[in-house]
Amino acid sequence: MTWQIQAIILIAIVVGLFVNHFRTDTLSLKSDWSIQTREITTEGQRLDISLAQAKKLFVENSAIFIDARSPEAYAAGHIAGARSLPWDDAEQQFIEATENISSDTMIITYCDGETCNLSHNLALFLLDMGFSNVRVFINGWTVWVKRNLPVEKGNASLDGG
Amino acid sequence: MEDNNQKKAILTPEKGIQVNKNWDRNRTLPLFASLILGGVFVYAGFVKILHPASFAEAVYRYQILPDIFINLTAIVLPWLEFFLGIFLVLGFWMPGSVILSNILMVCFLGASIFNVLRGLDISCGCFSTGAVESSLDIWTILRDTFFLATAVFLLYATFFSKDKTKIL
Numbered sequence: 001m002t003w004q005i006q007a008i009i010l011i012a013i014v015v016g017l018f019v020n021h022f023r024t025d026t027l028s029l030k031s032d033w034s035i036q037t038r039e040i041t042t043e044g045q046r047l048d049i050s051l052a053q054a055k056k057l058f059v060e061n062s063a064i065f066i067d068a069r070s071p072e073a074y075a076a077g078h079i080a081g082a083r084s085l086p087w088d089d090a091e092q093q094f095i096e097a098t099e100n101i102s103s104d105t106m107i108i109t110y111c112d113g114e115t116c117n118l119s120h121n122l123a124l125f126l127l128d129m130g131f132s133n134v135r136v137f138i139n140g141w142t143v144w145v146k147r148n149l150p151v152e153k154g155n156a157s158l159d160g161g
Numbered sequence: 162m163e164d165n166n167q168k169k170a171i172l173t174p175e176k177g178i179q180v181n182k183n184w185d186r187n188r189t190l191p192l193f194a195s196l197i198l199g200g201v202f203v204y205a206g207f208v209k210i211l212h213p214a215s216f217a218e219a220v221y222r223y224q225i226l227p228d229i230f231i232n233l234t235a236i237v238l239p240w241l242e243f244f245l246g247i248f249l250v251l252g253f254w255m256p257g258s259v260i261l262s263n264i265l266m267v268c269f270l271g272a273s274i275f276n277v278l279r280g281l282d283i284s285c286g287c288f289s290t291g292a293v294e295s296s297l298d299i300w301t302i303l304r305d306t307f308f309l310a311t312a313v314f315l316l317y318a319t320f321f322s323k324d325k326t327k328i329l
Contacts, residue, residue: 004257008248012241020213020236027213027236033221033228115222 039120039136047123049135051143054108058149063106066097066126068118069141071155079110079140080150087111087118090125098131106133110140191318194311195249198262201308202246209239223272241265249315259315266309273301 020026039048057063058079065082067074074084085097101107107126109119116139123134137143145151209216217235220226226234245265248258276297 001256001260004254005261008244008254008257008261009241011244013237015244016237016240019210019240023213025214027217027232029232029236030229031217031232033231113224115224117218117222 039138041124041127047120047134047136049108049137051137051147054135054137054140054144055147055149057106057108063108063135064101065137065140066107066109066122067141068109068111068122073112073141075153075155077141077145077151077153079144080152082110084155085122087122087125090122094125094129098126098129101131103130104132106135107131108135108137108140110137110144112139112141114139191315191322192252194315194318195252195255195259198308198311198315199246199249199251202242202249202262202265204246206239206241206243206246209235210243213239223276225272225275255319259312259319263309263312263316266305266312270302270305270309273297273305277302 040046054063054065058065058081065079066085067078067082068085068087068090069078070086070088071084074082074086078084083097085093107123109122109126111118119136119138119140123136126134213235216239217232220231220234220238221228241261242265245258245262248254249262277299
């Protein structure tokens with residue numbers, strides 16, 4: 001039966017590589033998966049924002065932080081003043097979450113984990129919805145907490161930061 | 162003589178029914194299990210085959226494989242699932258297919274548990290490659306556990322059941 005396992009794997013490798021070679025959306029065998037490379041829109045706009053920039057905007061009160069994580073994670077703790085707009089429910093909660101935000105306001109989305117894609121997807125969604133100044137704070141929650149920056153708990157914050 | 166014939170007439174149908182019950186239980190359940198697991202693999206593989214780049218993103222988000230293996234996995238794994246599913250449904254190369262499906266399910270379940278435990282808020286990438294799929298959570302783990310249980314049952318039916326010859 002070992003030969004059957006090897007044969008199935010071999011078939012998958014050969015067919016996979018063959019199909020990938022001839023399909024229109026060929027995937028290269030090696031890509032650059034660095035975070036900075038990934039946080040670029042199709043138009044070439046850089047989306048990521050550093051902790052220093054995010055902190056500066058927070059202190060100046062000149063940006064609105066939007067938490068893309070689940071409502072439970074948001075309630076357990078979030079960046080002080082951040083609004084909740086869970087990516088899983090973004091279309092339904094969009095109007096309520098973006099109330100009183102003008103289209104040129106700086107919006108910073110964040111989630112948790114370096115590969116967390118919720119903030120990235122939410123940022124693209126917000127850009128699509130007409131907000132022109134959107135950034136992604138990569139691994140935002142973890143980085144923010146590690147630096148002991150202001151956080152709060154609960155669901156009450158809808159006033160922006 | 163007459164008594165013997167009477168006994169035979171009574172015993173034979175009962176024995177026949179008993180055999181048929183065994184045959185049904187020992188063959189139908191593994192067949193059903195292999196159809197379920199095979200169908201799941203075919204569907205999961207097919208969805209990923211359609212969107213290799215999105216699936217590569219999903220593999221990347223798991224933060225388990227080194228970057229160099231991400232694209233290769235995204236190219237090969239969907240086809241592995243697809244062929245495995247086809248073979249399970251058709252009952253082709255069953256010993257190898259059953260072992261491989263167990264290995265895959267252990268890997269999938271292990272990766273899910275690992276990432277839920279370390280609190281990584283990512284989408285599963287199990288049956289769709291888009292990020293709109295709900296996040297990896299306890300339900301993902303329960304679902305994968307059910308599929309692993311099905312695979313383990315097939316493993317038992319294929320290698321350890323007394324009636325394994327009827328399944329192979």
